[in-house]
Amino acid sequence: MRLDVKKVSKVFMADGGERTVLADVSFTVREGQFVTLFGPSGCGKTTLLSIIAGFQPASEGKVELDGLPVTKPGPDRAFVFQDYALFPWMTVGQNVLYPLRQQKLPRDEQEARLRKLLDLAHLQGCEKLFPNQISGGMKQRTAVIRALACNPRVLLMDEPLGAVDYLMRRELQEELESIWLEDRTTVLMVTHDVEEAIYLSDRVIVMSAHGGRIVEDMKIRLERPRRRRGQLYHEYRDHLTDLLRASHQEGEDMPGGKLAAL
Known part of the structure; x- marks a missing residue:
């Protein structure tokens, strides 16, 4: 890359x-x-x-x-915003799964990826909580692993903390x-x-x-x-x-x- x-x-x-x-x-x-x-x-x-x-x-x-011009957003570049930008009507798990569902990955693959990412960010047991029920730090970790969910080639972060x-x-x-x-x-x-x-x-x-x-x-x-x-x-x-x-x-x-x- x-x-x-x-x-x-x-x-x-x-x-x-x-x-x-x-x-x-x-x-x-x-x-x-x-x-x-x-x-x-x-x-x-x-x-x-x-x-x-x-x-x-x-x-x-x-x-x-990789030699190809960037002209629009794409799944090869994920973005983490300063203000988290989580969907407030979705749980932590649903937020992380959102990009995977957009890619229409098999359900078992989605669930396996979710478990791995929750473990990575120390958010196990929080997947059913909504953004207004978790701390600012947990929101930021959720935003990061949501961006990583679809295995982007580049992770772009604007003042993430x-x-x-x-x-x-x-x-x-x-x-x-x-x-x-x-x-x-x-x-x-x-x-x-x-x-x-x-x-x-x-x-x-x-x-x-x-x-x-x-x-x-x-x-x-x-x-x-x-x-x-x-x-x-x-x-x-x-x-x-x-x-x-x-x-x-x-x-x-x-x-x-x-x-x-x-």
Whole structure:
């Protein structure tokens, strides 16, 4: 599996003029990698992820999956939203089974896959509960395994842990890593959280505040399962923090930045 982003640009019309959100962005994600798009809010991370998902077209450039152009959403790319996006009228089990039923898989195959995924996410015994009966962390795990249900080639996640508190976020990062280590699905995730990027990623693609320019494509050379300690971990954290601070400063100095907002 190979995902190629080739010279992608995105321009929106705003206030009677053009606003460039992404400018000439290129990178490659290979099979089994966990890659994070990292940068300040407004740098174009989510826009780029939605282009890769096929939710919107690029203004210029293209996205290819194994050499084939991405022009619309498809089962080869599953998407996990920040707000869970679970069907409230369906139980946990029904939510996870939904993509399998859409594929019209045999019932015994659906049930076997459901049991495996519930076990993977530590949700055994919760399959008959509705979303309003489970915690935010359980909702997020349900959303992740629903996305994994149909064995996508790429899992796209937009701030998947952004809707939970600090302690729950750390716990879910560990659970998400555990799920990923079992499945090894190729992942492309968006976050602006420094520690989340380091803890989960094999690579962190750092984007600038202006035009989504790639500032650095950094490999995270830490053993898995990850630990939040050690000199190298702290060096990564300090380096990403410095890059994020510099990117914020760049955004403030550009037209439409802090001075323009005052």
